[in-house]
Structure formats: C-alpha cells, structure tokens
Amino acid sequence: MSRACASPFPPLYKPHVSSSPSLHPTTIQINTPRRPVRSLVHRPLPLIIKLPSLSQLMDVAAAGMGFDDLEEMLGTVSPAGSAVSAAGSEDEADLRRGPWTVEEDVLLVNYIAKHGEGRWNSLARSAGLKRTGKSCRLRWLNYLRPDVRRGNITAAEQLLILELHSRWGNRWSKIAQHLPGRTDNEIKNYWRTRVQKHAKQLRCDVNSKQFRDVVRCIWIPRLVERIQAEQASSAAAGDGDMTAVAPAVGVPAATVSAPAACLRMSSYNTQSVVGQCPHHHHHLNYSEPSQTTTAMSPDDTSSSALRSSLTTEAAAHAHNLASTTTTPMNEGGVVVQQEEDVFGGNWSELLTATNDSMIGLPDFAELGEFEDNLWSLEDLCLHQHCS
DNA sequence: AAGAGCATCAACCGCTATGGC
DNA sequence: GGCCATAGCGGTTGATGCTCT
Numbered sequence: 001m002s003r004a005c006a007s008p009f010p011p012l013y014k015p016h017v018s019s020s021p022s023l024h025p026t027t028i029q030i031n032t033p034r035r036p037v038r039s040l041v042h043r044p045l046p047l048i049i050k051l052p053s054l055s056q057l058m059d060v061a062a063a064g065m066g067f068d069d070l071e072e073m074l075g076t077v078s079p080a081g082s083a084v085s086a087a088g089s090e091d092e093a094d095l096r097r098g099p100w101t102v103e104e105d106v107l108l109v110n111y112i113a114k115h116g117e118g119r120w121n122s123l124a125r126s127a128g129l130k131r132t133g134k135s136c137r138l139r140w141l142n143y144l145r146p147d148v149r150r151g152n153i154t155a156a157e158q159l160l161i162l163e164l165h166s167r168w169g170n171r172w173s174k175i176a177q178h179l180p181g182r183t184d185n186e187i188k189n190y191w192r193t194r195v196q197k198h199a200k201q202l203r204c205d206v207n208s209k210q211f212r213d214v215v216r217c218i219w220i221p222r223l224v225e226r227i228q229a230e231q232a233s234s235a236a237a238g239d240g241d242m243t244a245v246a247p248a249v250g251v252p253a254a255t256v257s258a259p260a261a262c263l264r265m266s267s268y269n270t271q272s273v274v275g276q277c278p279h280h281h282h283h284l285n286y287s288e289p290s291q292t293t294t295a296m297s298p299d300d301t302s303s304s305a306l307r308s309s310l311t312t313e314a315a316a317h318a319h320n321l322a323s324t325t326t327t328p329m330n331e332g333g334v335v336v337q338q339e340e341d342v343f344g345g346n347w348s349e350l351l352t353a354t355n356d357s358m359i360g361l362p363d364f365a366e367l368g369e370f371e372d373n374l375w376s377l378e379d380l381c382l383h384q385h386c387s
Numbered sequence: 388a389a390g391a392g393c394a395t396c397a398a399c400c401g402c403t404a405t406g407g408c
Numbered sequence: 409g410g411c412c413a414t415a416g417c418g419g420t421t422g423a424t425g426c427t428c429t
Binding site: 097098099100134135138139142143185186188189190192193194197 | 394395396397398399400
Binding site: 099118119120121133134137141170171172173174184185188192 | 418
C-alpha cells in the first residue's frame with residue numbers, strides 16, 4: 001500500500017529504523033530530534049512514547065486537541081515537563097532553536113489546522129511557540145505538512161531531479177514543485193549527498209561537462225531501465241497497483257495539489273531525434289505548470305505521468321544504452337543493482353566503456369554557449385539537429 | 388567492542404523579493 | 409521613494425546514526 005497518508009503530521013515519529021509507518025500504535029524510543037544545536041536553549045531529552053496510529057493523529061488534529069490529549073491517548077511518557085512549559089518559565093524574549101519537540105509540533109499543527117498558514121511571526125506567538133516565524137514556516141513546510149512525503153527518492157523521482165536540475169540548476173524550490181510531496185530541502189539534500197557523491201567518486205566536478213555526460217549517457221538510461229524493470233515486474237504480478245511499483249510516488253490524490261508538471265517521456269524513441277542520436281532516445285517534453293495543456297486529475301502527478309508514459313520500447317532502448325554493464329536482476333526481474341555500480345571507475349573510463357552509446361552524440365566541446373545551461377540529451381540532440 | 392570516518396538530513400543563516408504603509 | 413515586516417530561496421552547519429577497520 002502507499003505509505004503516503006493525510007495524517008496531520010505523518011512523519012513526525014519517524015524512527016531511524018526504516019519501515020513503513022504502522023497504522024497501529026507502536027512503542028518506540030526516539031531521541032527527539034536528531035539535532036541538538038548551537039545555542040540551544042532546551043536540549044530535548046529522549047522521549048519514550050507510543051507511536052500514535054494515523055487515525056489517532058488525525059483525530060487529534062481534527063479535534064484541535066493538544067499534546068496533553070495526545071499524551072493521554074497514547075500513555076506517552078515524556079521527560080519532566082513539556083518543552084513548552086519549560087520554556088514558559090524562561091524569559092519571554094528567549095527563542096528556542098534547534099530540534100523541534102513533539103509538543104511544539106502538536107502546537108503548530110493544531111494552530112494551523114484551526115487558523116491556517118501565513119503571518120508566521122504572529123502565528124508563532126499566537127500558537128504559544130517560542131520560535132521565530134521563520135522556524136515555524138520551515139518546520140511546517142518541510143516536515144509537518146500533510147502532503148509532505150518522506151522516504152527514499154524513487155528512480156522516477158531521481159530521473160526528474162536529474163532532468164530538471166539540468167535545466168534549472170540549483171533552483172531547488174522550482175524543482176520541488178514538480179515532485180509532489182518532496183520539499184526543496186529534501187531535493188537539495190539528495191543532490192548534495194547522492195549526486196555530488198557520485199561526482200566525487202568519478203573524480204570530477206558535479207557541474208563539469210564530464211559528469212553531465214555520465215549522467216546523460218549512463219545514469220539516466222539506467223534509471224529508465226530500472227523504472228521499466230519495476231513496471232514490468234509489477235505488471236507480471238498483475239496487481240495493477242502502481243504504488244507497488246514506486247511506493248513513494250503513490251501520493252494520495254486528496255492531499256496533493258497537482259503541480260501539473262508535464263515531464264512526459266512520451267517519446268523516448270522519437271525518430272527525428274533518434275536520427276541524429278541513434279543511441280539516445282530521451283525526448284523530454286516539458287511544460288511549465290501554468291502552461292500545461294494536458295488535463296491532469298488531482299492524482300496525476302508528474303511522477304505518475306512520467307511513470308505511465310514510459311513505454312516498454314523506451315525500456316528496450318534504455319537497456320541497449322546501458323547494455324555495456326550488466327544489471328543484476330533477481331528471479332522476479334526486479335533490478336537489484338546498486339546505484340554505485342554505475343559509478344565505478346572515473347568518468348573517462350565510464351564514457352569509454354559506453355563508447356558505443358556515444359555514437360552520434362555531438363562533440364560537446366563544440367556546443368559553446370549551450371554547454372553552460374543545457375545539458376539534457378534532448379537539448380544536445382536538438383541542437384545538433386538544427387545545426 | 389571501540390573508535391574513526393562517512394553519510395544523512397533537520398534546521399539554521401544570510402540574502403533577496405515582495406507588499407503594505 | 410523609503411522603511412519595515414514578511415515570505416521565500418539557496419547555501420551551510422553539525423548532531424546523529426551507520427559502516428568500516
């Protein structure tokens with residue numbers, strides 16, 4: 001089932017054991033939250049709490065209940081006094097920093113449930129939070145919003161990020177608009193930790209042409225391949241449940257205001273393009289959200305659109321592209337390849353290894369002005385096609 | 388088992404843009 | 409036009425947990 005839900009604060013109690021959140025209360029110890037920080041007024045103690053069920057969380061928010069109610073409902077054991085009450089004895093001018101406590105989260109969620117967002121500074125005061133409005137806003141947007149989605153970045157999402165970053169660079173918020181439920185912070189972190197790590201492995205700069213080539217010629221085709229494999233295995237299972245294919249993409253329709261992103265890989269095998277780039281078939285038709293002409297249902301997210309428009313033919317081409325390295329698969333046909341496999345060796349070795357795939361690619365060095373901001377395959381191919 | 392090093396990501400900071408007065 | 413408050417963005421930090429030795 002999809003792990004996404006419309007809980008008022010779904011990921012709040014995310015322990016670092018990765019498992020899908022239970023629908024039933026669970027007892028767990030969490031060292032709230034992970035990050036005590038510089039000039040922290042109150043260093044939170046570990047809480048022994050029961051994980052609330054989703055329905056309990058929703059009840060709490062819907063009824064405008066506070067932490068006491070939640071605590072009573074769950075039998076929560078918290079360290080002496082709540083952070084809020086502790087803070088209440090402090091100088092009013094003292095602002096809390098650092099990790100948010102469960103109590104603070106409940107206060108914020110309840111207040112927003114009643115009064116809505118906006119006017120963050122006054123909201124923080126009115127809600128009884130000793131936080132800056134800025135901090136409240138960030139906490140809400142990045143963590144507490146009902147439609148925020150957490151968990152691993154799926155292959156489809158990775159594909160989107162790579163493509164959109166190629167177009168817009170570090171415009172994280174803009175990129176995030178096209179990944180429903182994902183925050184700019186999360187995408188930024190993903191880029192800095194995962195993508196830059198790969199660039200480092202290849203001993204080249206993440207913004208270098210070499211790395212872009214690797215991404216374009218190897219990583220993206222691999223992602224497409226993986227998505228196709230997942231789709232295939234799902235189809236073979238005959239369950240028709242797309243969330244089983246890419247669980248994290250399964251965003252509940254009711255909680256997502258569809259950004260109507262239209263990254264359509266509708267034609268990975270577009271002949272006019274392929275004619276110039278025989279081994280590269282990315283044809284990413286992208287439209288700005290406001291410009292999209294495709295009617296999309298509320299749950300018609302960019303990712304699902306992307307997912308559903310990937311054809312088996314595209315997978316075949318992608319597979320050809322990636323055929324120089326073997327992707328291990330389990331018996332069910334599910335790709336079990338580790339990402340790192342793609343990035344063994346340095347970039348020149350990788351590109352040499354995929355030399356066959358490079359046939360027909362333009363000489364990147366000759367692209368001149370295009371090089372700085374255009375590195376998607378489509379752009380390169382179109383450029384060559386037009387020149 | 389213990390320490391070192393690395394990876395992750397929540398939360399902060401500084402800056403810019405925008406809107407109201 | 410100037411000032412101030414607020415919102416939003418991108419970059420950075422650093423504690424925590426995991427993995428490796």
